[in-house]
Amino acid sequence: MRPLHQLGVAELAALLKTKEVSAVEVATRFLARSAGNPHNAYLDIDSEVTLAQARASDAKLADGSAGPLEGVPVAHKDVFVTRDFATTAGSKMLQGYRSPFDATVVQRLRQAGMVTLGKLNCDEFAMGSSNENSAYGPVSNPWDASRVPGGSSGGSAAAVAAGLTPAATGTDTGGSIRQPAAFCGITGIKPTYGRASRYGMVAYASSLDQAGPMARSAEDCALLLSAMCGPDPDRDSTSLNVPAEDFSRHLQQPLGGLRIGIAQEFFGEGLADDVRQSIDAALAQLRNLGASTVEVTLPRTELSIPVYYIIAPAEASSNLSRFDGVKFGHRAKEHVDLLDMYQKTRAQGFGQEVQRRIMTGAYVLSHGYYDAYYLQAQKIRRMIAEDFKKAFAQCDVIVGPVAPTTAWKLGDKADDPVANYLADIFTLPASLAGLPCMSIPAGHSAGLPVGMQLIGNYLQEARLLQVAHQFQMHTDFHLAQAEGV
Numbered sequence: 370m371r372p373l374h375q376l377g378v379a380e381l382a383a384l385l386k387t388k389e390v391s392a393v394e395v396a397t398r399f400l401a402r403s404a405g406n407p408h409n410a411y412l413d414i415d416s417e418v419t420l421a422q423a424r425a426s427d428a429k430l431a432d433g434s435a436g437p438l439e440g441v442p443v444a445h446k447d448v449f450v451t452r453d454f455a456t457t458a459g460s461k462m463l464q465g466y467r468s469p470f471d472a473t474v475v476q477r478l479r480q481a482g483m484v485t486l487g488k489l490n491c492d493e494f495a496m497g498s499s500n501e502n503s504a505y506g507p508v509s510n511p512w513d514a515s516r517v518p519g520g521s522s523g524g525s526a527a528a529v530a531a532g533l534t535p536a537a538t539g540t541d542t543g544g545s546i547r548q549p550a551a552f553c554g555i556t557g558i559k560p561t562y563g564r565a566s567r568y569g570m571v572a573y574a575s576s577l578d579q580a581g582p583m584a585r586s587a588e589d590c591a592l593l594l595s596a597m598c599g600p601d602p603d604r605d606s607t608s609l610n611v612p613a614e615d616f617s618r619h620l621q622q623p624l625g626g627l628r629i630g631i632a633q634e635f636f637g638e639g640l641a642d643d644v645r646q647s648i649d650a651a652l653a654q655l656r657n658l659g660a661s662t663v664e665v666t667l668p669r670t671e672l673s674i675p676v677y678y679i680i681a682p683a684e685a686s687s688n689l690s691r692f693d694g695v696k697f698g699h700r701a702k703e704h705v706d707l708l709d710m711y712q713k714t715r716a717q718g719f720g721q722e723v724q725r726r727i728m729t730g731a732y733v734l735s736h737g738y739y740d741a742y743y744l745q746a747q748k749i750r751r752m753i754a755e756d757f758k759k760a761f762a763q764c765d766v767i768v769g770p771v772a773p774t775t776a777w778k779l780g781d782k783a784d785d786p787v788a789n790y791l792a793d794i795f796t797l798p799a800s801l802a803g804l805p806c807m808s809i810p811a812g813h814s815a816g817l818p819v820g821m822q823l824i825g826n827y828l829q830e831a832r833l834l835q836v837a838h839q840f841q842m843h844t845d846f847h848l849a850q851a852e853g854v
């Protein structure tokens with residue numbers, strides 16, 4: 370058998386049920402692997418909390434009251450608030466902050482029996498594509514420590530890839546689950562907007578923010594997603610009134626008859642040759658498995674960059690106004706009056722990229738510019754959703770790359786915000802339309818993983834997971850381990 374830390378959620382759950390291992394053994398193993406905080410993936414670990422949860426799981430496994438994922442460890446992106454661990458959202462603003470409650474997603478995974486290993490590094494307030502915007506230092510990519518893990522859920526992706534946890538939560542506003550999953554060679558899914566409750570997720574852009582699982586395989590993601598989703602009407606007014614599903618239910622179905630849409634806009638100039646080759650080969654594999662391909666068009670793909678980088682900062686500038694030093698978080702020590710306290714608190718607490726977005730957001734919402742920027746962006750957002758609607762009249766799932774390149778070097782784009790924004794081109798459209806989408810490992814180039822994106826119609830998560838699982842049954846990219854893991 371492979372070592373414990375290389376096993377997935379489904380395998381660990383099975384071993385725990387048959388008592389071949391105990392929850393305490395499993396937790397101890399992962400805690401030991403995280404000693405010294407490899408890759409700077411974790412922001413908070415508390416082995417006493419974790420081991421107490423693991424002991425409780427062992428008791429439930431013994432008395433027959435175990436949940437479906439009892440004793441399987443998970444770690445959370447640091448934008449999910451947690452009672453038992455600090456929550457910083459990667460910001461100095463929230464250094465040492467402790468929430469009086471658990472986010473709904475955290476609570477639901479606990480109810481399913483999962484044991485919390487800790488909190489994972491991320492870009493500050495989930496703003497970024499490289500994890501270099503964390504106030505607590507960048508995360509390194511387990512495949513090549515000189516490279517970024519992607520972002521903003523960089524800690525989540527690196528921790529899974531490095532065998533520091535079998536699964537993690539992430540959040541995706543414009544690509545933050547899919548792109549780090551692609552860069553670190555793991556699997557991640559962002560469900561339809563509203564599937565998972567946003568209650569207790571530190572808000573970035575509320576009309577886009579969604580939670581989702583990150584793990585090695587589609588099978589593991591399906592297990593976590595089934596536990597995470599479901600209505601939360603009293604606490605998140607945008608949570609969909611759709612019952613939780615068993616997202617594993619279609620996994621075993623073969624792909625015969627599947628219609629894959631290929632949008633030429635996802636295969637244009639900016640796409641690196643090595644990524645193109647991997648995706649082309651993966652598409653050939655999907656055809657071998659019985660799928661057919663059809664050309665579709667998503668003509669506003671390029672516009673998704675300016676549209677997203679107007680709407681997301683606009684919402685962020687409103688959401689982040691709560692960090693003013695009054696109720697919680699950082700407060701500047703020296704100030705002459707209230708206004709001075711606000712200004713100093715925010716100047717000290719927020720990093721550069723967060724300040725840039727707040728200013729952009731305030732600008733596009735301001736009198737005289739609102740119509741020219743914000744309103745136009747909202748109109749084009751609607752058109753982007755219409756384009757997908759047309760495309761899904763012809764196909765069941767749209768397949769393309771997650772990102773134009775593989776993971777870049779730490780520092781390479783650190784001083785160039787626009788270069789970072791441009792790299793989000795393939796993940797933003799589905800986010801703006803609120804569609805479910807995922808990233809699965811589909812190749813390697815020069816030792817670095819390449820991710821393939823699957824986009825589905827609303828509420829078609831089970832379908833995406835089926836396509837991903839069938840692909841993974843016939844390929845082994847998702848089983849590849851970074852050296853030394």
Ligand code: GLN
Nearest residue numbers: 495496497542543544545
């Ligand atoms: N890279 C995008 C941004 O910086 C997406 C981040 C996210 O999905 N949270 O906003």
